[in-house]
Amino acid sequence: MPIRPGDRVLFYIDPKRRFVQVIREGGILGTDKGFVRHEEVIGREIGESVMTSKGVRVHLLRPLPVDFLASMKRATQVIYPKDVSLIAYLAGVTEGSKVLEGGVGTGHVTAVLAYLVGESGKVYAVDIDETKLRKAAENLERLGLAKRVVFVKRDVREGVDERDFDASILDIPDPWNAIKAVYDSLKLGSPLVAFLPTVNQVEKTVTSMRELFVDIHVYEVLLREYIVSEEGTRPSPRMTGHTGYIVFGRKILP
Numbered sequence: 001m002p003i004r005p006g007d008r009v010l011f012y013i014d015p016k017r018r019f020v021q022v023i024r025e026g027g028i029l030g031t032d033k034g035f036v037r038h039e040e041v042i043g044r045e046i047g048e049s050v051m052t053s054k055g056v057r058v059h060l061l062r063p064l065p066v067d068f069l070a071s072m073k074r075a076t077q078v079i080y081p082k083d084v085s086l087i088a089y090l091a092g093v094t095e096g097s098k099v100l101e102g103g104v105g106t107g108h109v110t111a112v113l114a115y116l117v118g119e120s121g122k123v124y125a126v127d128i129d130e131t132k133l134r135k136a137a138e139n140l141e142r143l144g145l146a147k148r149v150v151f152v153k154r155d156v157r158e159g160v161d162e163r164d165f166d167a168s169i170l171d172i173p174d175p176w177n178a179i180k181a182v183y184d185s186l187k188l189g190s191p192l193v194a195f196l197p198t199v200n201q202v203e204k205t206v207t208s209m210r211e212l213f214v215d216i217h218v219y220e221v222l223l224r225e226y227i228v229s230e231e232g233t234r235p236s237p238r239m240t241g242h243t244g245y246i247v248f249g250r251k252i253l254p
């Protein structure tokens with residue numbers, strides 16, 4: 001189907017130059033390799049390419065969640081794709097899900113969740129800091145996903161008005177203080193997934209989950225890329241070291 005205004009497109013030049021934009025009349029992609037007017041893209045098919053003003057080829061691709069982070073302006077530490085993918089998988093987020101997110105920050109997790117819940121789902125994105133929410137909203141707007149998100153300025157530890165969430169995700173410094181509030185807002189049987197940088201935080205969180213959640217697990221994701229070459233295929237010398245731990249559990253009757 002031809003690309004139309006309102007469509008989300010990944011402009012791919014090389015691994016370091018990948019930009020997700022929503023196509024608009026009069027829109028423009030500016031890069032250090034030249035610019036592309038959105039008019040040149042409208043009517044083309046995904047998989048085709050165009051040239052920048054400096055004659056550099058740009059591939060037009062369908063954006064995947066793994067492309068979102070490169071197009072976001074960072075306001076905080078973010079959860080990396082390797083961790084977000086397991087978080088979203090464990091949370092079982094799918095078309096139509098209603099998801100509670102505590103600790104929005106830059107909005108990277110929010111964007112992935114918004115992509116997964118589709119037009120019929122909703123992400124309730126709660127942050128204590130108004131500035132972070134505004135930055136995240138701008139990032140989501142740029143990705144064309146803001147309509148799927150309700151931004152809520154609140155301390156998630158004090159709970160939210162909404163109930164019956166299908167899943168909840170926490171990325172705040174002290175999730176153990178938010179367990180009861182999140183528990184109250186979840187459907188029975190639904191998962192809580194928390195992301196934590198240190199083992200001490202993991203211990204406190206799991207301890208506070210024990211009475212209210214079962215099937216509790218703690219994971220760490222180590223991801224290694226491979227460079228394929230005729231001279232010798234081998235692991236990339238660069239690997240993300242420590243990011244954090246993922247805690248999972250399912251709500252039960254106490």
Ligand SMILES: C[S@@+](CC[C@H](N)C(=O)[O-])C[C@H]1O[C@@H](n2cnc3c(N)ncnc32)[C@H](O)[C@@H]1O
Pocket residue numbers: 076077078079080102103104105106107108109110126127128129132154155156157171172173
């Ligand atoms: C590390 S950032 C989240 C980053 C986000 N997961 C991402 O990948 O873009 C943590 C956020 O939690 C927010 N926060 C901290 N304590 C909070 C609380 N009690 N309730 C709601 N938000 C909180 C901070 O303002 C900050 O924006």
